[in-house]
Structure formats: structure tokens, C-alpha cells
Amino acid sequence: MVAEIGATDGRGFMMAPSFIFVTCQVGSERAVKVEIARRWPKFRFAYSRPGFLTFKLPEKIQYAEDFDLESVFARAYAFSLGKVQGADPAGMARQAWAMLEGRAVRRIHVWPRDAAVAGHRGYQPGLTPEAFEVHRLLCETQPPDVHLPSGAAEMRNPARRGELIFDCVLVDREEWWLGFHKAAGPVTRWPGGMLPLELPAEAVSRAWLKMEEALRWSELPISPGARVAEIGSAPGGASQALLARGYDVLGIDPAAMHPAVSAHPHFTHLRRRSTQVRRREFRKIRWLTADMNVAPNYTLQAVEAIVTHPEVNVRGLLLTLKLTDWNLADQVPEYLDRVRGWGYNRVRARQLQHHRQEICIAAWQSPFRRKSRHGS
């Protein structure tokens, strides 16, 4: 959206920023560049480190503070104010405030660039103690005319929609990049687009985290008691996240479910491949999720065969696509077109914080249009 950002707030003129910065998974940088070149051809790639990129914005175009980058692989982004460097964190914090030029921020987000490839030796992207420490320093050094809620707690709560956020990315211990954005959708309200999720002790696989994050990001309008099918359900962490929300889950997988999941009264297991399941088993299913360890075209083909069947009425989807090869990232727009072609008018995709080399597609119909009178 084009709008005015180089405006005054009564305290003088603020320069419109010339750059935007992006944080992403280590390994996704090329995918970010390709999709920005496609969607925003006037942006010019400027600088990158693993998991961190900057782009020069075109001159004479001004973007709204809640500008939507529409990127699948950017986990977070902000208008850049530049960087501060040094070995004195308190001094860096004071310099950071000076760069804001009096913008009326209501909250501070601090997060690190990813330290390694997600999953490498168990690495999980997320907020670090150092991020909380820098957040505390920025709170302590805020100028007298800025009245922010203090304490690290605000990093553990989502920003309110419309709040202007002061962003600080710890690119290195002695190099922080500062920026700002306005909170809008669910992920722009969390520091670095990362939700504070912790794997529950009873979760039988880390797929719980992926499903929980996918449900919160997508905000799919699934009502309690809904019937959800999950293709690739074993051992069952994702099913646990669905069951905990009160859904009835049909798990489809030739592999065994964890006994804690198969014993749940609202869980049914079809111990087969999706292609071996009769279509009538899906008649009462309104939501379909898939997380198979196969190439994207296989997943899309398996889901297409179900949702396009005349007697099946699936309102929405949550699909994990494994990018078995990084070059498949270039085909994401075609994957989304294919899903739209099945009749879904709301389609979005994102590489989630808890993903490895994979993305999630959320798709649904609004309003819901049934093809047939079958099913309830």
C-alpha cells in the first residue's frame, strides 16, 4: 500500500526510510530475494548476512507503516533506520533512540538473527536471553518524552493492532539494526514474528509446535467440534494440538500413532495411505491438514484428489509442503495458484518459526460453498 510515512507528528519532520530489513531462516535468503524481486521489482537488494537482508526502497514512493511485504519466507520485516555498533550496549541503546527521530512508538521488539540452519544440531530459532537484555536496556534508556510500558513482559505479549513498534535486530553482539513497523496481522504483533510457544511435556512430537503456530498464524475460522482430517498424522503431536482445541480428528497414516493419541475419544486412525482412503470417509470432513514427508507435488496431488471430489466438501486446508530442494521455493506462486484452482478464495503461505525446509499453506473458502448435499 502506498501512503504517507514521511509525516510529522508535531515534533518536526521525519525522513521517510530508504531501506527495509528482513529476517528469515538461515538458508531462505535466496528465496526471500526471489520473491521480493517478483512482488516488488522496484526494491533493490542491498546487503545480507545469514538470516538477515536489507533492500533499498524506490525513491518517491512512500509506504504505509503497516505495509504488508506479502512474503512467504520473510519471518519479520521493518523499515530500517540503520545500525548501531560498538562494545558498550548502554551507549548503543542511547544511539538507537536518537535514530527514531521522535517517532511515536508504543512498544519495543528485540530479536536475534537466526544463529544456524533451523534444526541443525537441534537449533530452534527464537528469542534469546541477550534479546531480553537489550530490550531491558532500551526500556531503561528511553528518552523522557517516550512513555513505554517497562519490563520484558511486553515481549511475551502480542502488540495491539495499530501500535507502532521500535524494532531492534541483533545481527551480531556488537551490531544492532533498528527499524519500525506497525502491528497488523498476527505475526507482526510478535517480536521477530516468533510466538512464545513451548512444547508441552505430553506432546508426542514437535509437530505440535508447527500445528499450534500454523493455527495461530492462519486464524482459520474452525469452530469447536469441527471434523478435521490430518494426512500424515503419526506419531501425533499435531493431532494433539487439534484435539486440545476440541476438534474431532481423523488421522490418516500408514504408520502407528502414539497410544496417547489413539486412545483419545475424539481421535480416529485410518492406518492407510491417503490414496487408499475411500472418498466417503471424507464426507463429514470440513477441514483438512497434511504433513507428509514427500515432495510438494505429491502432497498437492493427494489433497487435490480429495478436495475436488464432487461428494467432498472441505472448507479449508492447512498444508505443510516440504521443500525437498531449495529450488522448489521458486514454485511457491504456482503451488498457491493450484490451491486457488480448487475453489479456495483465501490462500496464504508462510515459512513458520518452527519449520525446517518447508512452508505452510493456509486456504479456505469465505463464504463456504458446498458442492453437494452430502455430509452434515
Ligand SMILES: C[S@@+](CC[C@H](N)C(=O)[O-])C[C@H]1O[C@@H](n2cnc3c(N)ncnc32)[C@H](O)[C@@H]1O
Ligand atoms: C512429518 S511426519 C508427520 C508428523 C505428524 N503430523 C505428527 O504430528 O507427529 C510425516 C508422516 O507422513 C506419513 N505419510 C507419508 N506419505 C503418506 C501418505 N501417502 N498418506 C498418509 N501418510 C503419509 C508418514 O508415514 C509420516 O508418519
